Amino acid sequence: MLLSTSLLVDRVFLFTELVNTLSELGDVEIWASSREDRSAGDCWKELGVSVETFPQVRPFREFPHNYLRRLNEFVWDYRFKPPSRMSMMKHRRIKDSHWTVKALRTPAKVLAATRTEARLEKLLERFLLTYPRSEEALVRLSDNRPEVVVSTGPFQYEQPAVFSAAKALGIPTMAYIPSWDNVSTKNRLVFDYDGYLVWNERTKEDLIRYYPSAKERPIYVVGAPQFDVFRQQRFHLTREEFCLEQGLDPDLPIIVYAIGSPNFLNEPPGAEYFAKQVADGELGDVQLLIRPHPIHDNGEMERLFGSFGPRVRFQPTPNAGKELTQRTQDDVQIKEWVNTFRHADVVINLSSTVSIDAALCDTPVVNLDFDPQPGRPDQQLIKEINHKWDHFKPIAESGGVWLVNDFQELVEAVRAYLRDPSLHRKERRWIADYVCGFTDGKCGERMAEAIADFAGKVNE
Numbered sequence: 001m002l003l004s005t006s007l008l009v010d011r012v013f014l015f016t017e018l019v020n021t022l023s024e025l026g027d028v029e030i031w032a033s034s035r036e037d038r039s040a041g042d043c044w045k046e047l048g049v050s051v052e053t054f055p056q057v058r059p060f061r062e063f064p065h066n067y068l069r070r071l072n073e074f075v076w077d078y079r080f081k082p083p084s085r086m087s088m089m090k091h092r093r094i095k096d097s098h099w100t101v102k103a104l105r106t107p108a109k110v111l112a113a114t115r116t117e118a119r120l121e122k123l124l125e126r127f128l129l130t131y132p133r134s135e136e137a138l139v140r141l142s143d144n145r146p147e148v149v150v151s152t153g154p155f156q157y158e159q160p161a162v163f164s165a166a167k168a169l170g171i172p173t174m175a176y177i178p179s180w181d182n183v184s185t186k187n188r189l190v191f192d193y194d195g196y197l198v199w200n201e202r203t204k205e206d207l208i209r210y211y212p213s214a215k216e217r218p219i220y221v222v223g224a225p226q227f228d229v230f231r232q233q234r235f236h237l238t239r240e241e242f243c244l245e246q247g248l249d250p251d252l253p254i255i256v257y258a259i260g261s262p263n264f265l266n267e268p269p270g271a272e273y274f275a276k277q278v279a280d281g282e283l284g285d286v287q288l289l290i291r292p293h294p295i296h297d298n299g300e301m302e303r304l305f306g307s308f309g310p311r312v313r314f315q316p317t318p319n320a321g322k323e324l325t326q327r328t329q330d331d332v333q334i335k336e337w338v339n340t341f342r343h344a345d346v347v348i349n350l351s352s353t354v355s356i357d358a359a360l361c362d363t364p365v366v367n368l369d370f371d372p373q374p375g376r377p378d379q380q381l382i383k384e385i386n387h388k389w390d391h392f393k394p395i396a397e398s399g400g401v402w403l404v405n406d407f408q409e410l411v412e413a414v415r416a417y418l419r420d421p422s423l424h425r426k427e428r429r430w431i432a433d434y435v436c437g438f439t440d441g442k443c444g445e446r447m448a449e450a451i452a453d454f455a456g457k458v459n460e
Helices: 007-015 018-025 038-045 062-080 083-096 105-113 117-129 135-143 159-168 201-210 212-216 225-231 239-246 268-279 300-304 331-343 354-360 379-387 407-419 425-436 443-459
Strands: 002-004 029-032 050-053 149-151 173-176 195-198 219-221 254-258 287-291 312-314 346-349 365-368 402-404
Touching (some): 002 007, 007 018, 007 038, 007 225, 007 331, 018 443, 062 201, 083 379, 117 159, 135 159, 173 443, 195 443, 201 212, 201 219, 219 443, 225 331, 225 443, 254 268, 268 312, 331 354, 346 354, 346 407, 354 365, 365 407, 402 407
Parallel strands (some): 002 029, 029 050, 173 195, 254 346, 365 402
């Protein structure tokens, strides 16, 4: 049983060899939240396995359940002081929290000092498991008991509810850590899974460091299967084909400005500034493609960048306006994603995973090391992301991305890469290998083999 509540994981199910390989080894069933969207129906039908809608899920009660979860997170943060989490606490979590949550810090410091974090979390897990969040999941799992339930969104809101139902029925569970930053940045996994799937060795080390019980569980390093599509010829377009679809000139350099999640940093001011430079001809005869985050684009930025003229194009997503968990991508959107980074001459971003997308294509990356907003209210946070956060510090300081401290340096870095795209090629190769673990396009098969191996062991 495979679970998906994100288009980033839908990509793995729909466009890698994961499901095909697993189907050769046994029956496969998928519960996907995007299955509810009629426009996604054809994509799921082509898999040739049973794909059902995701069961209904209710939230935990704010008190006592969520308050105890917040207390547990504070205890672990104060006990181990992970750089990414402490930075987020200082710049976001404390500022945005209600006073009743802020008040939990004092008892959390006491509990952390007495090193009772593991005992507290075990008691919390038992307590949370007594609260049924999805009767529908319990009924469906009872009627059709799988050998293993694989949660691909263990940090998300929906999938832990299915874990609870599986746990109540004694069904083994695996957690796939769906990104390289999840262990060090996301809220804690309160539940103890029976096995884990991770991208790379560094994530495995982080998992054992921050979740000590994981060392007693099988942890499979399978690579980053969502990037398998970059190695599949069926998704490759010629530069001419891609430019025709995007309204670009294949004979001119293409600069891609990729914008991250609006829930975290305010990045459009940086893209606006750079779009004006391109529109005014400050970088010569070039063109700019603005790419929003496929999960968070709701169409608002298309109006923002529509006034810059023919040198600046916006890449809208068909998912704009849909519920986040119901968004997915078809072949056309996958081709657009892959070829955006294959045919870009330079990619600009702010400390996001698109640095990896670009590195896989040997495309030069410029990374902002400053806050592009007027007044720079997030300047310290961005510096900490690039130079302290567990997952991004090695990338930012690898030499494989060009860190820029202001808009003038941004323009100069782009110009330098346009003159010589071979700059920092070796370091970009290191980034791709370091983050992805494997770059052979076979991570889907590797993930399937790991799930099958785990299922065999738990059966024994």
